[in-house]
Structures are given as C-alpha cells and as structure tokens.
Amino acid sequence: MGKPRYFCERCGAEVRRNARVCPHCGRFFSSVRCPRCGFTGAAEDFRSGCPACGYADAANADPEPLRGSGSPLPPLPLWIYVLALFALGLALALLISALR
Numbered sequence: 364m365g366k367p368r369y370f371c372e373r374c375g376a377e378v379r380r381n382a383r384v385c386p387h388c389g390r391f392f393s394s395v396r397c398p399r400c401g402f403t404g405a406a407e408d409f410r411s412g413c414p415a416c417g418y419a420d421a422a423n424a425d426p427e428p429l430r431g432s433g434s435p436l437p438p439l440p441l442w443i444y445v446l447a448l449f450a451l452g453l454a455l456a457l458l459i460s461a462l463r
C-alpha cells in the first residue's frame with residue numbers, strides 16, 4: 364500500500380518505477396534516477412547534478428543492476444558444437460543416400 368505508481372507518458376500503461384523503456388509501446392523514458400538519494404526526475408534536471416542531493420554523476424549513471432539472477436551459465440564446450448555438426452552431416456548424408 365502507498366507505493367508510488369508510474370505510468371507511460373505515451374500509452375498510459377503502468378510501468379516499473381525504474382523502467383527505462385515502456386514494455387507496452389516501447390517508449391524510451393528520459394527520466395534519471397539518482398543512485399545516491401533515489402530522486403527521480405527528468406534528464407534535464409540532472410544536467411548539473413542531482414537537484415535533490417547534488418550528486419554529479421547521476422545523469423551518467425546506469426540504473427540499478429539486476430540482482431538475484433545467479434551466476435551466468437558457462438558457455439557450452441566446443442565438443443558439443445563439433446558433435447552437433449557431425450550429427451547434422453551424418454543426417455544429411457543419410458538423407459542424400461536415401462534419395463538416390
């Protein structure tokens with residue numbers, strides 16, 4: 364209860380507080396969020412730093428990184444690609460010999 368809600372300025376759909384892009388219409392929001400105090404405002408307000416606390420790098424800061432996704436999956440080993448390529452070639456060879 365009491366959570367502030369944010370709506371897309373173009374299509375009116377409700378969006379996440381720190382969303383950079385509207386998931387409904389693709390509108391790119393120009394609002395900037397101060398990483399120090401959390402103040403959110405138009406990018407123009409941040410030209411000379413955060414208007415609330417004076418934090419200077421707010422306009423260049425990235426939004427909060429997503430957490431809780433765990434470590435990224437390790438890349439597949441090369442032999443899997445070799446095996447897949449071999450299986451594909453074998454299937455192709457069988458198909459060609461069957462058509463003859």
Ligand SMILES: [Zn+2]
Pocket residue numbers: 371372373374375376385386387388389390
């Ligand atoms: Zn929208």
Ligand SMILES: [Zn+2]
Pocket residue numbers: 397398399400401402413414415416417418421
């Ligand atoms: Zn601030």
